[in-house]
Amino acid sequence: MPDLFDSPSSPSSASAGPRPLADRLRPQTLGQVIGQEQVLGPDAPLGAMLASGSLSSLVLWGPPGVGKTTIARLLADETDLHFVQISAIFTGVPELRKVFEAARMRRQNGKGTLLFVDEIHRFNKAQQDGFLPHMEDGTILLVGATTENPSFELNAALLSRAQVLILTRLNDADLERLAQRAEADLDRKLPLDAQARGQLINMADGDGRTLLNLIEQVAAWKTDKPLGTDALTSRLMKRATKYDKSGDEHYNLISALHKSVRGSDPDAALYWLARMLTGGEDPRYLARRIVRMAVEDIGLADPQAQHICIQAWETYERLGSPEGELALGQAVTYLALAPKSNAGYVAFKAAMAAAKQTGSEPPPRHILNAPTKLMKEQGFGTGYAYDHDAEDGFSGQNYFPDTMKRGIYYLPVDRGFERELKKRVDFFAGLRVKRQGGTN
Known part of the structure; x- marks a missing residue:
């Protein structure tokens, strides 16, 4: 008597019907x-x-x-x-x-x-x-x-x-070898012309078991001449693309889309966007991630990028699928071709790390408001310089906690609009040194 959960009986054992x-x-x-x-x-x-x-x-x-x-x-x-x-x-x-x-x-x-x-x-x-x-x-x-x-x-x-x-999905050469092995078992060629045969292999999508199931259907057709792609697709439902919206494929494909945008490859970016849409991904999820790409990888090198992504999202909400998906494609194309900078993203992460490290350090007293007499007596607001009254509209005062060394987080790149912002950062840094008596 076989053990519980033992492997099924061997292929030679009696069965209720022909073996698949x-x-x-x-x-x-x-x-x-x-x-x-x-x-x-x-x-x-x-x-x-x-x-x-x-x-x-x-x-x-x-x-x-x-x-x-x-x-x-x-x-x-x-x-x-x-x-x-x-x-x-x-x-x-x-x-x-x-x-x-x-x-x-x-x-x-x-x-x-x-x-x-x-x-x-x-x-x-x-x-x-x-x-x-x-x-x-x-x-x-x-x-x-x-x-x-x-x-x-x-x-x-x-x-x-x-x-x-x-283990990896089977490539076309592997699937062709499997098809030839199936023909040898069936003792006849599949009734397909060369293009239809390639389409059949494509429909298997790297899955050997699926290919054999499709071949079994095709082999049963009665026809006097090889069938073409139109006849094949009309007789067989195209296999749904493998895509698990909550599994690895979901994260693999959104990563591929994001990195294609970052790598300034609009064609690859559009391909991965299309793969996710045809796989049934929620376009709203994609719209949200596309906005994230604009903030993380384009940033202030092209401030218009984020605005275009928000507009694409709003367009999708108004039009729905499939018309609204075109707006997402346009946004992805724009992002891929936009100048790239993660300076804002890096600066924000650095500032967050510094905030966690310094804890509850208070602002310097000269920039604190003093709405009460007691606060004025304690020196709140004393010595504050109103920047609009200063030369160049810049006082150069310290705005970090008194016990904290000044942090430098935002380092704009020399690309796109950030090239102009870099000039401004450098200009104010020079003035700060001058106004603070040679220290920065």
Whole structure:
């Protein structure tokens, strides 16, 4: 009788119907896995572990359909470990206890266990801690699979005991090899012309399992001649772009958009904006982040940039989608081509750090108001110089706390409008030295 959560029966076992193509083409050895050479190659981490016979617990991080489950199953075969698969979505603490107890009994009988945990990031931090003693005493060799960044989703104790291996989406060459393997299994070519075949691979979006499912549909079509792209797209719904508005992809793409703007590349910036919009991102979120880009990376080098972004946001609110999205695209284009300066951003962060460090230091008394007799007697406001009455409209007085050394936070760059502001900063700095008797 199989253990609880053991791997499904082998492909040779009786089934209720024909096996899906993706199951029939499942690799039987690691050498048959398509792609992931950066992990499986002879000099790659997993290849080196197997060569040295020192396989450790692993976390396989990558998008869907790139072979995480397959690699885990084949690792068990390569190392003669009993393969047990569970999903963090459907497994609770009582079931985990049964898994660990079965592994312990198996170990006493001389058989190790490779425990594959799909969606391991779904376990909370306390549940993740439950794996640690069983990993340390060798009861299980853990292989976790996740589509989310392990740095954020897995606790430090678990990560310190497992090596993270990054699996990548399959490229077009990998997918073409997979398509050829499918044709060999089907014993016929797909009824598609060259352009339609390329479109089919594009529709898979780097996901091998999706490609095989699409191929299975295409192979069932009855046609006298190869179909073109129009026929293909009319018969198959285009696969939705992988985009998780709360996951890694969300942060990866907004980072790509922000850095493209900062790097003055309007084409790349528009591309990433379009990727997020087509993925279903909230345009209001994008509008807010675009304003942030104007403040952080353009700043006073082009004061108009922030105004244009606010106008784009207001335009979107008035027009909605999809018309209002054009305004966001125009704002992104303007930001990418605007002169760049983070001087204001850096200055604000420096001022915040100084404020936290100096605590409750009061302003100098000469700039404090004195609305009461007592405050006047205490010297509040005494010696204050009204700048409008001073030469050049500048008194040069000290406005920092008396016990604090003057801070210099804003250092404008010699680009855009900040070139003019730099002249003003330098002008007032020179006057300050002159008015304060040679000190700054």
